[in-house]
Amino acid sequence: MNAGTWNLWRSQVSAILRLEIKKNFLARRGLWIYLLAGAPTVLLWAHAFLNLRDGRKCDLGRDSLIFATIFQFFYLRLAIFFACVGVFMRLFRGEMIEKSLHYYLLAPVRREVLLAGKYLAGVLTTSVIFCTATALSLAAILAHAPRQAAEQYLFAGGGVGHVLAYIGTAALACVGYGGVFLVMGFLFRNPVVPAALVLIWESLNPFLPAMLKKISVIFYLQSLCPIPVPAQGDFAFLAVLAEPTPAYLAVPGLLLLTAAGLFLAARQVRKLEINYGTE
């Protein structure tokens, strides 16, 4: 592989990114993703605003636990999950339905390069939306915490690390679920079927044998969350007892799982035919 080929692929991927990112961010059909990502942020900011107005200060410990629960059970298991269903399953299937996929297939672009460009566009779109939402939600909690407690938490209590871990985990969730739903988009015409199947599989994760647990995105993501949701107390009914995997294994594990998904998708895209009549 010479430098010329790499340069060509890079310029083709950036051409695909330009087209796809504009489409992903500005599409009216993607409005629900913004609502899904923004709902907890809006609630947390409303809560912060009311507290500030009434002169109440938040209990940082309790609020960070609430956010940990929101993040694990709303963002990871629902919002990012379904956003990835919406974005990644549409990357190819959606254009087949709109009968516009041939535009890409008539260009001298390797199918694998096209896949990489579209996947990267999906990851960028979902990551920007959910990482921003995560950061803004955390900012809402800190905004109405006592200043001294907030500084203590951020700079002495590992708060900066927590913020980065949440943002990183949100991005990795987009990477992982993106890979899964990209390949599902080739295998299924109706997104409801794979979404339901993967959702059930991910929910069953704690009860699966150790080997099968690893074939799951949530297995790696939960290990990366900085604050575990306790099995006792207010949120016990949501807690999942799982063996934590260290980050140095969880991140490569998730990337390996994603690579496997992309490998399968690459095989499918090579065989892809334009037959709009059957869509």
Add this chain to the structure above:
Amino acid sequence: MSDREIVFENVSKFYGEVLGVNRVNLTIPPGITSLVGPNGSGKTTLMNLMTGLLRPTQGRIQVLGVPPDQPERLFRFVGYCTQFDSFPRGMTGYQFVYSYLRLHGKTNDEAADLTADAIERVRLTDAAHRKIGGYSKGMRQRIKLAQAISHWPKVLVLDEPLNGLDPLVRAETIALFRSLAQEGQYVIISSHILHEVDAISDQVILLSSGYVVAEGQIHDVRTEVEEHPMQVLIRCPHPARLASRIFQLDTVVEARVHNDGKGLLVRTRDPERFYLLLNRLVVDGVDVESIAPADDDVHSVYEYLIGPDGGAI
């Protein structure tokens, strides 16, 4: 397989149990080649197979030595104006061609120059920066054509390219195809408009129900249709007198006075010999104004081989 021709070797395509094309063997040389056949005869399937949008169920295809399953090589020298009338959302005509050229890996300046040039060639410069969603059918057809020719391809595949074009643009587009063919390019056109096919084609491929019924230059194809004797129209002042002389020739199957009364329509099984014998009559003093084949065209060949209503004979 030749790297100077487009070759189909025993190619079949089935959509599940439905036949697309069956056992197609073709060699397409440079020049204008027209695919002719009724709806569902396999014209678009053949074009989609040639450009890799479909994979053959069996057989092999090569376009100037490149298999269609390598788009990264194929579309460097192939342009395809499809029949699909759908476009990526929200694009202007300019963006449609420009982004396509960026996908080729062209630089910003190269893509801009080629885009302006292609849009000018299809006479769409004034509307280039309008959204395609607001284009008329003819304008959409032209912007697709601009995309297909924008990178100066050696092979141009055009699925019903004249659909929706007004007469002036139609004439300009045909002139463009002719000039490309004269430069040694491969122009493959599918069309329903038989008189236009007749006027522009160097060779035709007749398809019916997924099978290639005939291929080659129109005259050669017509000569091979032996069950329909060749028709010759002889313009002359005294057709009845000429008819009496012509009936004596053994190559003549039928002769009748033309509807306008100013000529004779003759059917012959051996046109070459008939012309020789007719020459002798002219030398002997028979008054003849003109002689021309009456059914040596795509329309007649289509009717004889496929039938007037599109069903194969």
